[in-house]
Amino acid sequence: MTSKLPHPREAFVWTWLPGATKPVVAGWLVSDGERIQFMYGRSYRERTDAIPLYMPELPLVGEPIAPLGTLAMASAIRDGAPDAWGRRVILNRTFGVKGDDLDGIELDELVFLLESGSDRIGALDFQTSATAYAPRGGRYATVEELLASAEKVEKNLPLTLELDQALHHGSSIGGARPKALLTDGGQKYVAKFSSSGDTYSVVKGEYIACAWPRSLGCRSRRSG
Numbered sequence: 001m002t003s004k005l006p007h008p009r010e011a012f013v014w015t016w017l018p019g020a021t022k023p024v025v026a027g028w029l030v031s032d033g034e035r036i037q038f039m040y041g042r043s044y045r046e047r048t049d050a051i052p053l054y055m056p057e058l059p060l061v062g063e064p065i066a067p068l069g070t071l072a073m074a075s076a077i078r079d080g081a082p083d084a085w086g087r088r089v090i091l092n093r094t095f096g097v098k099g100d101d102l103d104g105i106e107l108d109e110l111v112f113l114l115e116s117g118s119d120r121i122g123a124l125d126f127q128t129s130a131t132a133y134a135p136r137g138g139r140y141a142t143v144e145e146l147l148a149s150a151e152k153v154e155k156n157l158p159l160t161l162e163l164d165q166a167l168h169h170g171s172s173i174g175g176a177r178p179k180a181l182l183t184d185g186g187q188k189y190v191a192k193f194s195s196s197g198d199t200y201s202v203v204k205g206e207y208i209a210c211a212w213p214r215s216l217g218c219r220s221r222r223s224g
Helices: 084-095 109-115 143-154 161-172 202-211
Strands: 010-015 024-031 036-040 124-127 179-184 187-192
Touching: 010 109, 024 109, 084 109, 109 124
Parallel strands: none
Antiparallel strands: 010 024, 010 124, 024 036, 179 187
């Protein structure tokens, strides 16, 4: 089945320019129901520090930019949308239904962009307004609370309001693994949890991959 929620036809793309601490509106996305085009705002194009969001797909021009090939939206924009885990969180918090009742529910891509948390990896965020930036997010929870909420989401069980707001932080960082964002001592961390479908300790495996060899470092991918 499909959702009964209204499908937005547009969303505004805000970005943090290099070295900036506050975002500016770069342009907007417009959906025709099948594909989503992007257009830079005039105020952004006239900035002396304006840069393309992604030159291969979104050059700094003054006309609408259609997605390349058969894509539904530019991949640079799609990369800012939640992946499997974040989408499950958003479906859970939007419909508050259990188990198989979530199967087949679909939301418009712009809904996923506008419902994901604002505290994300990357320099983009998505808003309903072109003039007022309102970050989305909730309170931070303890690790124990997040573990409990991750288990609920995996089982398609509705979350309490408090756990929903806490786990919402993890809906914007992509990937299929259960995760959330934590802040401790002024530092931000990505907390990953085990999954009920794991056949081995994936979390420990990722830790080992990051810790050895340290000289090579550990880089996170949005799809990981």
